[in-house]
Amino acid sequence: MKNSIIGYYSTKFGELWEQSLDDLILEAWNGILAETKIEKERIDAIFLGNMLGGVVEHALLLSAHVAELTGLQVPVYRMEAACASGGLAFQNANEYVHAHPGSTVLVIGAEKMTDSGAAEITRALATAASTDEQAVGLTFPGVYALMAQIYLAQYGYTEEHLASISVKNHAHGVLNEKAHFRRYVTIDNVLESPYVAYPLKVLDSSPISDGAAALILSSDQALVKQSRHVVSVLASELATDTISIARRTRLDTLEATVLAGRKAYAAAHVTQADIDVMEVHDCFSIAEILALEDLGFWEKGTGGAKAQEMSTHLKSGGNLIVNTSGGLKAAGHPVGSTGIKQIGEVYLQLTGQAGLRQVGKRTHGLAHNVGGSGGMAIVTILGV
């Protein structure tokens, strides 16, 4: 028996100066209750994705924050896997619901990042890199810049190829009322934006955002039956890899993505050809290209050219549309929330609730969430 997602709510993503971490959790909680109209006493356990609560908000034991805000005393599991914290919370929740047939759980991601200065948040994000590599000054954009340099050199692409990803995702973000950025950018805008770490520029990079997102996951068949919008979780699989990029044999692929993808396709009994809509982890433009290749949609090394074709653009009429939410790039990247938002966006698409950014054909969707520079990857496949 597959578990079902029966509701989704997301706060606005962005620079939410007026909301604290607890405020964001509370809005997502109230939002998901209003959306699903379920009584809070039906929640058997809560899974929380958050990366930086301890580091920048001086708040650990967030489980007890959640207990206080919800008024529940049920198990609350806080998961941390850097930018994959949300996907990990979902993946673990899916295991839990399998262990407890008939149960209903809340999966919530929340992150408050904009209370910190740029230097502080850059240092905080760098904790997801090897401590040895941090020590020699490698920041997080630096890690992905190394991947981009190798990719461009090895397969003969230019920064313009990378820029296509940002142009597409910004165009999608315009259609998402919850997105951090809702404006079009052009190839020239991207190319003219300042370098963060060569060859990656500001407009190749996802922003620092605040936001929370929540899902209800259930195997309570009576509850599922009475829910208006339901999708099945066909698979949610994860794989890990070394923390040090120096220990990897290749930098033009994230092996954790390859492994998690293979496990997910096998568990879901689907192939790439079945997937209609997909959210992938585009923390930097290069990451979306690697993801499409590593998940088996594009052959290794062809992604630069494929990106330029924009066949995954909503307006392309193509049969695989990627990052309709705007991706991390335009929808924003409140790290612990991202993995939940990705699954939520696929849920909205598969249930026909995606409004202006609704894709046409839609029976299967995939969400792909990455921790660090590929130390963890989670692939979740949903179907209706």
Added chain:
Amino acid sequence: MKNSIIGYYSTKFGELWEQSLDDLILEAWNGILAETKIEKERIDAIFLGNMLGGVVEHALLLSAHVAELTGLQVPVYRMEAACASGGLAFQNANEYVHAHPGSTVLVIGAEKMTDSGAAEITRALATAASTDEQAVGLTFPGVYALMAQIYLAQYGYTEEHLASISVKNHAHGVLNEKAHFRRYVTIDNVLESPYVAYPLKVLDSSPISDGAAALILSSDQALVKQSRHVVSVLASELATDTISIARRTRLDTLEATVLAGRKAYAAAHVTQADIDVMEVHDCFSIAEILALEDLGFWEKGTGGAKAQEMSTHLKSGGNLIVNTSGGLKAAGHPVGSTGIKQIGEVYLQLTGQAGLRQVGKRTHGLAHNVGGSGGMAIVTILGV
């Protein structure tokens, strides 16, 4: 079908200047493989308890550290619930093994605390308290000092009653070769030690420690059958409570402990009378008294007198022996490891491997791990 613990390994707890966080994880990993003689490829998933990696060691995404150190690419779940991180990792692992019959998982706790100065580590630990309460200067010893003040005033006890807990646990710690402190203290030593937060003194308080501990949990019946030392996990249950102590109706009880205990007794089909040996969360002397009351062994308000009787001392010949490891007080409290060490100590006792501190009658044991000031409690019951 109950899951089984088939092996346990702990590093020394203490001020381990020569070992990094990764070194501790690696020692625990090599130790548990040597102890159980299982091939590492049999590990299907890893559950890691760690509180402060991000805050004091600048290391998040510890899942990828574990992947690199073990050479495995399996799911690695990092759980954080302050001082209950280890117990939470175990509790979640137990759910996972139920979801995957025939699976075998590693549960590991690791914490590196002594690289930081006293002020930094005090601030870091305070992140497990409400941010509002932190903001007005309430430190972690301060929270437990409030509980102790109320308890002593309400039930007519003195600091001497509290001191009995430390005297007993230090006596046990002398017998534990892995303990942080291996020396006897007297009631006078405790009473003469400096105040940390009135009425709690240095010798009422658990120390800042480094250390790691690991368990193998399995439902692979062939593997369990060939293992030399096996105990069954009869129950592992958790409950949560508010982060703010101001929101609690009483401060002489931890409601999360009461709830988790009730759930665990019911799930395990045992009563307090069945328990022979127990590790409880004595982060401060008052906490052990509250734990024994909240878990239903001592009537509320009688714990001060009971503590003074020392009926839970190994040398008492009593039928319930508490904190044979030395507890957090003497064995040390590397926070993410504590919950694993508690379960590990009960495992050693039930399998007759506790050496000099071995209790006599032993069929059932209990481990009790608390996060923060009771925002989370986990109660695990083991049996042979």
